[in-house]
Amino acid sequence: MKDIVSVDHLRVEFATDSGPVVGVEDVSFTIAPGETVCVVGESGSGKSVTSLSLMRLVEFGGGTIAAGALRFRRADGTELDVAAASPSVMGEVRGNEIGMIFQEPMTALNPVFTIERQLTDGLMLHKGLSQAQASARALDLLRSVRIPEPERRLKQYPHELSGGMRQRVVIAMAMACEPKLLIADEPTTALDVTIQAEILALINRLKRENGMAVLFITHDMAVVAQMADRVVVMYRGRIVETGTVDQIFTAPKEDYTKALLAAVPKLGEMKGKPAPERMRLIGDESARAARIAPVARKPQVLLDVRHLTTRFPVKGGILRRTVAQVHAVEDVSFTLNVGETLALVGESGCGKSSCGRSILRLVQPTSGEVWIGGRDIGALSHHDLRRARADMQMVFQDPFASLNPYRRLKDQVAEPIVNFGLASGAALKARVEELFDRVHLPRTFLNRFPHELSGGQRQRVAIARALAVNPKLIVADEAVSALDVSVQAQVLNLMMELQEDLGLSYLFISHDMAVVERVAHQVGVMYLGRIVEIGPRAAIFENPSHSYTRQLLSAVPIADPTKRRFADDLSFKPIKSPIFPLGHQPAPSVYTEVATGHFVLKD
Amino acid sequence: MTYVLNRLLSVILTLFLITLVTFAVTNILPGDVAMMIMGTQSNPAALEGLRQSLGLNDPLLVQYGNWIGGLLTGDWGTSLIFKKPIAELLAQKAVASAIIVVMSMTIALALAVPLGVWAAVHRDKWQDTVSSSTALMGVSLPDFFWGIVMILVFARWLGWFPSSGIVEPSEDFLGSLRYAFLPSLALGLGLMAHLTRMTRSTMTGILGQEFIRVARAKGLRESTVIWRYALANAIGPVITIAGLQIGYLFGSIIVMESLFGYTGMGWLTYQALLNRDLPLIQATVFVIAAVVMITNLLVDLLYVLIDPRVKLG
Numbered sequence: 022m023k024d025i026v027s028v029d030h031l032r033v034e035f036a037t038d039s040g041p042v043v044g045v046e047d048v049s050f051t052i053a054p055g056e057t058v059c060v061v062g063e064s065g066s067g068k069s070v071t072s073l074s075l076m077r078l079v080e081f082g083g084g085t086i087a088a089g090a091l092r093f094r095r096a097d098g099t100e101l102d103v104a105a106a107s108p109s110v111m112g113e114v115r116g117n118e119i120g121m122i123f124q125e126p127m128t129a130l131n132p133v134f135t136i137e138r139q140l141t142d143g144l145m146l147h148k149g150l151s152q153a154q155a156s157a158r159a160l161d162l163l164r165s166v167r168i169p170e171p172e173r174r175l176k177q178y179p180h181e182l183s184g185g186m187r188q189r190v191v192i193a194m195a196m197a198c199e200p201k202l203l204i205a206d207e208p209t210t211a212l213d214v215t216i217q218a219e220i221l222a223l224i225n226r227l228k229r230e231n232g233m234a235v236l237f238i239t240h241d242m243a244v245v246a247q248m249a250d251r252v253v254v255m256y257r258g259r260i261v262e263t264g265t266v267d268q269i270f271t272a273p274k275e276d277y278t279k280a281l282l283a284a285v286p287k288l289g290e291m292k293g294k295p296a297p298e299r300m301r302l303i304g305d306e307s308a309r310a311a312r313i314a315p316v317a318r319k320p321q322v323l324l325d326v327r328h329l330t331t332r333f334p335v336k337g338g339i340l341r342r343t344v345a346q347v348h349a350v351e352d353v354s355f356t357l358n359v360g361e362t363l364a365l366v367g368e369s370g371c372g373k374s375s376c377g378r379s380i381l382r383l384v385q386p387t388s389g390e391v392w393i394g395g396r397d398i399g400a401l402s403h404h405d406l407r408r409a410r411a412d413m414q415m416v417f418q419d420p421f422a423s424l425n426p427y428r429r430l431k432d433q434v435a436e437p438i439v440n441f442g443l444a445s446g447a448a449l450k451a452r453v454e455e456l457f458d459r460v461h462l463p464r465t466f467l468n469r470f471p472h473e474l475s476g477g478q479r480q481r482v483a484i485a486r487a488l489a490v491n492p493k494l495i496v497a498d499e500a501v502s503a504l505d506v507s508v509q510a511q512v513l514n515l516m517m518e519l520q521e522d523l524g525l526s527y528l529f530i531s532h533d534m535a536v537v538e539r540v541a542h543q544v545g546v547m548y549l550g551r552i553v554e555i556g557p558r559a560a561i562f563e564n565p566s567h568s569y570t571r572q573l574l575s576a577v578p579i580a581d582p583t584k585r586r587f588a589d590d591l592s593f594k595p596i597k598s599p600i601f602p603l604g605h606q607p608a609p610s611v612y613t614e615v616a617t618g619h620f621v622l623k624d
Numbered sequence: 625m626t627y628v629l630n631r632l633l634s635v636i637l638t639l640f641l642i643t644l645v646t647f648a649v650t651n652i653l654p655g656d657v658a659m660m661i662m663g664t665q666s667n668p669a670a671l672e673g674l675r676q677s678l679g680l681n682d683p684l685l686v687q688y689g690n691w692i693g694g695l696l697t698g699d700w701g702t703s704l705i706f707k708k709p710i711a712e713l714l715a716q717k718a719v720a721s722a723i724i725v726v727m728s729m730t731i732a733l734a735l736a737v738p739l740g741v742w743a744a745v746h747r748d749k750w751q752d753t754v755s756s757s758t759a760l761m762g763v764s765l766p767d768f769f770w771g772i773v774m775i776l777v778f779a780r781w782l783g784w785f786p787s788s789g790i791v792e793p794s795e796d797f798l799g800s801l802r803y804a805f806l807p808s809l810a811l812g813l814g815l816m817a818h819l820t821r822m823t824r825s826t827m828t829g830i831l832g833q834e835f836i837r838v839a840r841a842k843g844l845r846e847s848t849v850i851w852r853y854a855l856a857n858a859i860g861p862v863i864t865i866a867g868l869q870i871g872y873l874f875g876s877i878i879v880m881e882s883l884f885g886y887t888g889m890g891w892l893t894y895q896a897l898l899n900r901d902l903p904l905i906q907a908t909v910f911v912i913a914a915v916v917m918i919t920n921l922l923v924d925l926l927y928v929l930i931d932p933r934v935k936l937g
Contacts, residue, residue, distance in 0.1 A: 115843035116842035146842075
C-alpha cells in the first residue's frame with residue numbers, strides 16, 4: 022500500500038441505554054503521503070468520530086469500532102491495523118507518528134502546567150530525550166510555529182497566551198515528534214479570521230516543509246476550498262461524495278454537496294449587486310423570490326447613534342476600586358434607515374456586541390446619544406425605557422442559552438406580548454400561532470420545549486419572540502454564527518424575508534464577512550471600539566479604504582479553490598489592548614468622506 | 625502580600641465579631657457562675673464576695689473589656705472546673721487535638737481522592753455505584769456510630785489499637801499517634817463522603833476537557849493522563865472543601881474525643897459545656913473559630929501554588 026492511511030468500511034457505534042447508536046457507517050477513504058484530505062460536513066455528520074477513530078481516541082468517548090479496517094503505514098514501513106492494535110502500540114503511534122490538533126485552543130492546553138512541560142513530555146516519552154534535550158527541541162518547535170519571544174513562552178502558563186498563540190503551541194505539540202500524519206479537527210473554528218488565516222498558512226508551510234499528510238476536519242466549505250487536495254463530504258455518518266477539490270467545487274455530483282455549496286456565502290459574489298439577496302437554496306420554497314426589491318420609499322432614519330461611548334471598569338486593589346477602564350465602544354456614530362440592515366463587523370473584542378447592547382441600554386453607555394424613531398433612548402426614565410423596548414428587540418447568538426428550558430415555546434413567544442399587555446385570551450393564542458407561521462415553524466411545535474428542537478428551529482423561536490411585539494429594530498448579535506451552514510442560510514433568508522414584509526431594520530452584528538456581504542445595506546467595520554470605516558456595502562467590499570478593513574478582507578477564506586490565499590506565512594498586526602488608565606482621554610473619531618456616504622477614520 | 629494582609633485584617637474583624645457574640649450568648653445563659661463554683665447551698669455573703677472578686681457585678685461592657693484585654697495579653701482567666709489557667713490548659717490540649725485533626729483529614733483525603741478518581745474514571749459503571757454507596761454510607765451514619773464500630777473491630781476483636789485514653793505527645797509521640805488513630809479513622813470516614821463526591825464531580829468535569837484528549841493524543845500513558853494531567857486540575861476544589869470541613873470537624877471532635885476518653889480540646893469543650901464553665905467555653909469557642917478561619921486562609925493561599933491562574937490581589 023502506498024497510501025499512508027486507508028479507511029475501509031469503517032463503522033463506529035456508541036453504547037447508549039437504548040442500545041448501540043451508529044456514529045459512522047461504511048466510511049472509506051485513503052490519504053496519500055503529503056496530501057491534504059478535508060473531511061467536511063455539518064454537525065452530526067460523523068466527521069470528528071472518523072478522525073478520532075484513526076487515533077483510537079473514540080473509545081474514550083464511549084465509542085467502539087464495530088466493523089471495517091483502519092490501516093496506517095508506520096514509519097518503519099509496516100502496516101498497522103489500528104482497529105486491532107494493542108493500547109501500548111497505540112501509545113507509540115499517538116503523538117509520535119500521528120499528531121492531532123483540536124478545535125478549542127483555549128481549552129486544549131492543561132491550565133496548571135507550563136508550556137515547556139506540555140511540549141516536552143511527549144518528546145521524552147516517545148524519543149527518549151533528556152529534559153535538557155527536550156527543552157531545546159521545544160524551543161525549536163516554538164520558533165518553527167513563529168511564536169514571538171519563544172524563550173519566555175516556555176516558562177509561561179496557557180492563560181498567559183492569546184488564543185492564536187495557544188493554537189500555535191498546540192500545533193507545535195502535534196508536530197513535536199515529526200509525525201507522518203497530522204489530524205486537524207476544526208483547528209480554526211474558534212479563532213478570529215485573521216488568526217485563522219495565519220494558522221492555515223502555518224499548517225500549509227509545515228506540511229510542505231515536512232512532507233506530512235494532513236487530515237483536515239471542518240464544517241467550513243471556504244476553508245476546504247483553501248486547504249484541500251481531496252475532499253470527503255459526510256452527512257449523517259456516511260460519506261456522500263469524495264473527489265478532488267476542483268471536482269467537488271466545480272462539478273459536485275450529489276444533491277447534498279450541491280445544497281451545501283449553495284448555502285455557503287462566497288466573499289465577492291455580491292459584486293455589482295445593489296441590494297442584499299436571499300440565497301438560492303435547493304428545495305427551499307421561500308427562496309423563489311430570491312431577490313429583495315431595493316427599498317422603494319425614501320430613506321428614512323430609524324436609528325441615529327451619536328458619539329456613543331461605553332467603558333467598563335477594571336477593578337483592582339484592596340478596596341476593589343476602578344484602576345483602569347476597558348474602552349469597549351469609543352465615539353461611535355452612525356444612522357440606520359427604516360427597512361435596512363447595518364452590519365457591524367470586526368474581530369472578537371472590537372466592541373461590536375457592546376455597541377449593540379449599549380444601543381438597547383442593556384449596558385449603560387458612558388456618554389453619547391441614541392435616537393430611535395425620534396426618541397432619545399438615553400434620556401428615558403426606567404418606566405419609559407421599558408415601554409420603548411417594544412420597539413427594539415434582540416436576537417442572541419446561542420439559541421440554546423437564550424430560551425428557558427423549562428417553559429413551553431408558545432409561552433416563551435407569548436411572554437413579551439403579555440408583558441406589554443398587547444393581547445390576551447384568544448387573540449394572544451392567534452397571535453402566537455401567526456408568529457410561528459411567520460418564522461416557518463409548524464404549529465405542532467407550540468407545546469414543545471426547547472430541547473426538542475434543533476439549533477435552527479430554536480433560533481426561529483428566538484426570532485418569533487423578538488417579533489412578538491412588532492419591533493422596528495432588531496439587534497441580531499451573531500444570530501446565525503452558531504448554526505450549521507445550511508441552517509444558517511435558511512435563517513438568513515427568513516430574516517431577509519421578514520425585513521421585506523415588515524419593513525424591519527436590523528443591526529446585524531457579525532464576524533463573518535461573507536454573510537455580511539449577503540445581508541447588509543450598510544457596513545461598519547469596528548476595531549478597538551471605534552468604527553474605522555463605514556459606508557454602503559459595495560463601497561466597503563469593493564473599495565476598502567482603511568488598512569484594517571483591507572487586512573480583514575484579505576484574511577477571509579473564499580469558498581473557491583481557484584482563489585487560494587494562504588500559501589506563505591502570514592502575520593497580521595495583533596490587536597492592541599482596549600484597556601487604558603483612568604485618566605486617558607482618547608481623541609474623538611474624525612472621518613474623511615472618500616465617496617458619498619463612505620467614511621474612513623483618520624488615524 | 626497586600627492580599628494576605630487584607631485577608632488577615634478580615635480574619636481579625638471576624639474574630640472580633642465572634643468575641644462579641646460569644647460574650648453576649650454566654651451572658652444571656654441562665655445560671656450564676658459564683659453559685660456554680662460554690663454550690664447552691666453556700667452562704668449569700670460569700671457568694672457576693674466571689675462575684676465581686678470575679679468582676680461579675682461590673683457593667684457588661686467592663687466585663688467584656690476585661691475579657692478582651694486578657695485574651696490579648698495572654699491572661700485567659702481561670703477555668704472554674706479545672707482550677708487552672710485556661711491558656712495553659714488549652715495549649716496542652718490543643719496539641720492532642722491537632723494530631724486528631726491532621727490525622728483524620730489525612731485519612732479522609734487518602735481514601736476519598738483515589739475513590740473519587742476511580743469513580744470518575746469508571747463513570748456510570750459499577751465502580752461508580754460502589755464509590756457513591758460507600759460515600760453515602762459514610763455521610764449517612766453519624767460519627768459516633770463509626771467510633772463504636774472502630775472500638776469493636778480494632779480494639780475489642782483485633783486488639784490492634786487501644787479503645788480509650790490518651791498519651792501526651794510530649795512524652796511519647798508515636799504512642800500518642802496510636803491512641804489518636806481510632807478516633808481519627810472514625811472521623812475520617814465521616815469526612816470522606818463529601819470529599820469523595822467532590823473529587824468525583826471535579827474529576828468528571830476535568831476528564832471531559834479538551835486538554836485531556838490532547839494529552840491522550842500525545843500518546844501519554846493513561847495513568848499519567850489521570851493522575852498527573854487531570855488530578856492536578858481537580859485537586860483545588862477538593863482542598864477547598866477539606867478546608868471548610870475543618871469547622872465541621874471541631875463539632876465532631878467533641879463527641880469523638882469523649883467517646884474515646886481522649887482528653888483533647890473536644891473533650892475539654894464538652895466538660896466546659898457540661899459544667900457551665902463560662903470562661904472556658906468562651907475561650908474554646910474563640911480558639912476554634914480562629915483555627916477554622918486561619919486554616920481557610922491557608923487553603924486559599926495554597927491555591928496559588930496549585931493553580932497558576934489564581935493571582936493574589
